[in-house]
Amino acid sequence: MFDKNSDKRFEFGKNWQQFLNNLTNEQINEAEKSLQDWLGTNTLEGKKFLDIGSGSGLFSLAARNMGANVFSFDYDENSVNCTRYLKNMFYKNDENWQIERGDALDYDYLSGLGKFDVVYSWGVLHHTGNMYQALNNANNMVDENGILFISIYNDQGQASKIWKKIKKTYNDCPKALRGFVLYPCFLRLWGPTTIKDLLKGKPFNTWKNYIKQRGMSPKYDVIDWVGGYPFEVAKPEDIFDFFHNKGYLLEKLYTAGGGHGCNQYVFKKAGFIV
């Protein structure tokens, strides 16, 4: 169990700052496209959108571009600043996008925010140190008939336990030594794919097209993956059962297929259990 007083957490916000330094319009478009595809709509006009763990702020921006009234918060001060930076760039002085520092585990803080039509928390709740409490809190934020769009790391059994140790080691290491953890992981994560691309006569094809995955960057995603701690995982059926028992219907699912990525879920709060 993560001890918030003694265990070191990954500085997500610093990584997001680097990511934003190289952000392109194409990435913004890809982020918006992914949100539209997953939510099955091009517009969120008049909808209340909560971004729990907004990170770079890219998906808050995408939701605002789709017309939503957005509330973003993140635990990491630098992530909050990243989200503010994007807002200042595209929606300066806009009252329909609010940003704060907040904790997904803080029930009292969340209770004061009200309910939302769309609650989005992609790649966040497994990094809080208490995933099931965070999942429960996210549930409380969803209005009747509202949508909950989350992604949670896939439980790979023994492999997940090994990754957890690697992540803890990375964060416990002095900064100057972190490369000794990062680079071998980088080779493990990208070596096989790079070789496959070469053999297919399409060198670096996957790397070059990575941007099509939510507008993300392969480089900063590797750092996020290796460093991302605290770290918890869940099997797709565990997350399904958790929300099914709370009266949600599963609308859309993508699984990591046994791999190390995130399983993604769109749930609709139906208020009854089938």
Ligand SMILES: C[S@@+](CC[C@H](N)C(=O)[O-])C[C@H]1O[C@@H](n2cnc3c(N)ncnc32)[C@H](O)[C@@H]1O
């Ligand atoms: C992997 S990033 C995902 C960012 C963004 N949701 C996205 O899809 O790009 C995880 C984010 O969750 C934030 N986070 C971690 N624990 C949190 C908590 N208890 N409350 C709110 N945000 C948290 C981190 O600071 C980080 O910005």
